[in-house]
Amino acid sequence: MARVTTALLGGFLAFALAVPAPAAAGQVRAPAATSGVVRQRVNLAHFDHLFAEATVEGERVGVLRIYSEAPDYRFAIEPREGDACVDDVARGMVLLAAMPRLDPARLRQLDLLTRFVLRLQADNGYFHNFVWNDGRINREYRTSLAELNWWSLRALWGLEAALQKLPADSTTARRARQAADRLVANLKRDLPTANTATATFDGVDVPGWLPFGSGADAASTALLALVPHYQRTRDAGTRALIVRLGEGLVRMQAGDAQTFPHGAHLSWRNQWHGWGNAQAYALLRAGALLGRPDFTKSALAEVDGFYPYLLRTGMLSSFTLAKTGGRSEPRDVQRFPQIAYGISPMVLAANEAFRVTGERRYRDLAHDLARWFAGSNDVKRPMYDPATGRAYDGIVAAGRVNRNSGAESTIEALFALTVLQGTPLP
Template identity: 45%
Template sequence: MVSLVRLLFVFFLVLFWNASNSLAQRTTPRYVNLSHLNHLYQSVQLKTSGIDVGTIAIYSEAPDYHLVTDADEGFTCIDDVARAGLFLLGEPDIDMNQDKQTKLRTMVEFVLQLQAPDQEAGAGYFYNFLWPDRTINKTFRTSVAEPNFWSWRAMWLLTEAKPYYQKREAELADRIQAATQKLVANMLRDYGSQPKTYQVVKGVRVPGWLPFGSGTDQAAIMLLSLNTIYQQHPTLDLLKLIDALGEGILSMQHGDKNRFPYGAILSFENNWHAYASDQSYALLRVGKALNRPEWVAAARREIDHFYPYLLRQGFLESFEVRSTKKGMEPVRTSRFSQIAYGIRPMIWASLEAYEQTKKPEYAELAGKLASWFLGNNVAKAIMYDVATGRGYDGIGATGKVNYNSGAESTIESLWAFQRLEQYPEAINALKKYN
């Protein structure tokens, strides 16, 4: 009898602890605030098909944050809708929040509807922009269906969304699978058998088989998506393409702890730019999944040596390098503009390094990098407003803040804090710097 009483006591104690812990998690204030993202969101009906899709306005201008259309491009694009969809997929309450589920569903539909059909040029790739009259922009250079950022971001969302919908909406999962297969077929055709050739730019040897020859920024997004597909349906052709992309990225890494550019992975030719620098994050994720220790080591080399260098510089926007007898040296360096899209990739990579190693210095680094958003920057200005959910569009050359709050800046800011919230150690580090 005594044992039964003790057992019941322990049982109810565990129940109480779980309930209290759950309540604490629900009531802990979040850095993530979807208010402005919801302001940017709109469900519209495509003119050609009559299908409802979810859109994210590309521009929102201060001080009233009205939505703005670009005359050449349109009012919304896959680049931003796909990122917003990926953000929603990562929300901790996505399985319970009907509003987020509805928005995600319409965003996935947007992406599917913008894939070029078989009879059109660029079939299997994706158009990017939508005009205000709800027709697809098929002609402007940043919107044509081609192997470019927006096609890779479309694939990123679709590959992550497919497992989510397999048990919830099988018909949609099948459509995602069909769209992805078309795109992968294009990728295998266009990149799967590229010869491993190099060219030399200002003495720097760069690969010729990545997007636009040496685009490691785009190759990183491709790696993430292709690895997701490979984990579900492994094929030799897919693995060869993944390995080729990884090899190309590694060939663009230069320097080490003591030599400039301190392990940085160049973005394109002899250039490095902060935006879209997801190479280390991709190498860590895919390197771990495929047992490529050299990929993981390369990523950690950039995180360990180049990220601290950027912090010491007060961050950089871009630089060019040339190769000399003494090694790599910069020939042009730009400090501005500084944008959320240049900070978030480093936070993700640092957190992934922490996830894989549990070394506290990586959580510390992620928190310090994230403090840029909350005022620890050259302008001493808030770049992500927790109260409104606005991510501001950047810090200019004079240290002046652009207080417009478009889709890219908002989503990249939300992405940074969504990931940080999963690691209390990084949040504690963040608080030290603000």
């Protein structure tokens, strides 16, 4: 199974966000005082712009358009994939399920989005990812195969999130429970958690029992899905999966407070990339649920070491790590692109560290990281527009912003801003 290595790029919420003065060279930016926080409105208007009802192979469902292009934010289609996908619709389900209350219109949105994901479950229990704009399911392209891959793992998270808000006796909820349980049965069978072998890449030892062998990034998505599944079912096999995946994530940690990469969890093999770097967030969720202080300690080491390093020196997009003669050194360090999907997981982790420990410095750190969206970034320009609800698709190079605003960027930004207003993701 090939590993996919490319990130698939109303209502109002309130959150605290302020743009700080640039930090002096070599200094860690001081956290903003609570009294100095600026309150901004964040709206779901662009989310609603991306949402549409559609018919997928005979069933009425809800979709979120993947691509929305500046300047008029019309929709576009990827010619090999399609114009809506499970990966983004499942994100939308998590976002809606995080709302404290859903009015009838939002609940209908959630029901329709859930029906979309359910419709894309294949006979083997995994999920196809893309649909064409005429409602046909893309069953052939490599990023839409029904297999143990990112979109199937994110489908599970979306389904478990939706089940926390859908009426328990509804047809959609019943189908969602069956689909989620069937997928977890697949994961118990297909994840190589019984494997105890490790592999070495440029001197860096990594575990072999995660998705794709050492896919800590995909494993973090699996954990975020399995945690609510275990909370719902109390299934011993699900707990065992959480434990084993969490142990693998701990093994992917590199460096310490003094040594690069300062506690970051590598993403795959000896590589780290910003997109999908939810390892610390997932470990905090799993550690709190299962009472695993080793998971929590590992996550806090990244939050305490790596995130302040990035704030001090500038955000990174990716790097590889090589170890020779007992020394680790970064190679192929890339600063761009910087995208919402790279910033959001860090905001979620820092805020979750506050929830787990009660230490206010972690909430301050989460706000500091989130200021990337408000203009504390390489281009000194906001990457989120609270007037329209658009989150731009990224800083693609020095001085260059991609002002398109697709579903991934929009929802990942809203994830970060939602937790900052005190509402955890399901």
